[in-house]
Amino acid sequence: MKYDFDEIVDRRNTESAKWKAVKKLYGRDDVIPMWVADMDFKSPPEVIEALKKRVEHGIFGYPMLDDDYFDPFINWIRDRHGIEIKKEWIVTTYGVVDALKMAILAYSKPGDNVVIQSPVYYPFYNIVNSNGRMILKNSLKFENANYSMDFDDLEKKLSLKRTKLFILCNPHNPVGRIWKREELEKLVRLCNKHNVLLLSDEIHSDLVFSPNKHIPISSISQDIKESSLTFYAPSKTFNLAGLKASFVVIPNEQLRTEYKNMIESLTSDKLNIFGMVAAKVAYERGKDWLDDLLNYLRDNIDHLYDFFNEKLPKIKLQKPEGTYLMWLDFREYGDEQKVKDILVNKAKVGLEEGSIFGEEGKGFFRMNIGCPMSILKEACNNIYNAFKDL
Ligand SMILES: Cc1ncc(COP(=O)(O)O)c(C=O)c1O
Structure with missing residues (x-):
């Protein structure tokens, strides 16, 4: 892989909604944000270089x-x-x-x-x-x-x-x-x-x-x-x-x-x-970057899929055909608000409850896996520890 998606980039002190709104959304600030659909990866270096060059030009008429x-x-x-x-x-x-x-x-x-x-x-x-x-x-x-x-x-x-x-x-x-x-x-x-x-x-x-x-x-x-x-x-x-x-x-x-x-x-x-x-x-x-990204996302999806199937089979999931969003069926664990509370306060992961996508989604949670694999693994382990005895 030519591009590095493992790098952990600290977004906490930026204006990122995904990271900034954590306290407001989840009531605590130690939650791994896996909600709104943007990724924790830098954009293609070719894009960053072009933007730098444009900034250095100095005139923005x-x-x-x-x-x-x-x-x-x-x-x-x-x-x-x-x-x-x-x-x-x-x-x-x-x-x-x-x-x-x-x-x-x-x-x-x-x-x-x-x-x-x-x-x-x-x-x-x-x-x-x-x-x-x-x-x-x-x-x-x-x-x-x-x-x-x-x-x-x-x-x-x-x-x-x-x-x-x-x-x-x-x-x-x-x-x-x-x-x-x-x-x-x-x-x-x-x-x-x-x-x-x-x-x-x-x-x-x-x-x-x-x-x-x-x-x-x-x-x-x-x-x-x-x-x-x-x-x-x-x-x-x-x-x-x-x-x-x-x-x-x-x-x-x-x-x-x-x-x-x-x-x-x-x-x-x-x-x-x-x-x-x-x-x-x-x-x-951006073509090569995107091709690498898709391979990386696929590995993340495979990891999550295998992990939950093996360790928490009560969570039902399919691999998405597209997007970096996983749609997880937590209904076997009962009430959506109760599951959300465990996700936030025990597992410390910030997913989005399915009911906000319509009542048909109630009991599901959307998880954004557009992040370095190490963060995804941490989130998976946290969810496992929070739900393993339930
Ligand atoms: C289906 C869909 N449409 C639109 C958007 C947002 O588009 P924009 O940020 O360009 O308004 C999203 C973002 O998650 C999306 O999933």
Whole structure:
């Protein structure tokens, strides 16, 4: 491995939310934070070098987005995911959550329905509710330890008159599924049949473990390419979440115009210089780093999987097909709050309780394994010691 992911980098005295909010979230500050989705690894050294160089330049006036900025992203998506994106289809935004909010405002009215597949990334609830739209849950099915989509229920929800939007999470946070072509084809057929616009959040699409393969929604059919928006960012892939540079791809001209008008009226498509520098270099030169990262994450996942299966078989888990998030079923240990209390106060690890992703997640915990293996091992041992006699 060319890159070092074993290095322990102290983040306590930085502005890191993951580390800073520990006391507030867990009531004590000696908890290993394994919650919010950023990693405890330095970004690719190529990115850090480029940022240093930019800082040393010393002038930070207004930046301009031109072809130079978009080409590395376009090339990356072609090489990694096999689809062609035209520069004029791209709108830049200040993070995927903000970009999704803009889509909700642009394509629906207060009181309209937005369908999501719970348990799911919890800000989806907030971006819909806070804008006066209604959440319709198409709960995922959980059978034989496997998550799948409930298409009968989905059709019912999509066919309602006031359903305007569907938010797809692919790869799915927190359950770790990468949706298969047949699943996406069915989904697309239903969205098209009921004239529902599909918002595809593909922020985790580079974090995929072979033989699984991420299938971009726009590759399913020409129809869905024209009736969907896809949301991307380098933030999960290269650990750049604090730099907030994301991309929305909108092939349909009319949808794009409506989206741009909404951005124009409420905010701006301007980015921060450092986000621009980092995103460009990451997509241009980050491939080897990402390949090493994926191998490292896979080792972490294997470790956790083997450890819990062998030592704490009451905790049920699957290896995620993508993302660095493990979805652990603690239900055999009983009440969620009781388990959380043991995790925090005995094991001293900060995971996220499943119910915040929707009531379907109750009793599960999401664990972020994007950290050096030594920290992961410490967390596993702590959990073992706290639960072994229960
Ligand atoms: C599915 C999903 N979408 C969006 C985000 C956040 O994106 P951003 O930080 O660009 O707003 C996350 C972060 O965890 C996520 O998991």
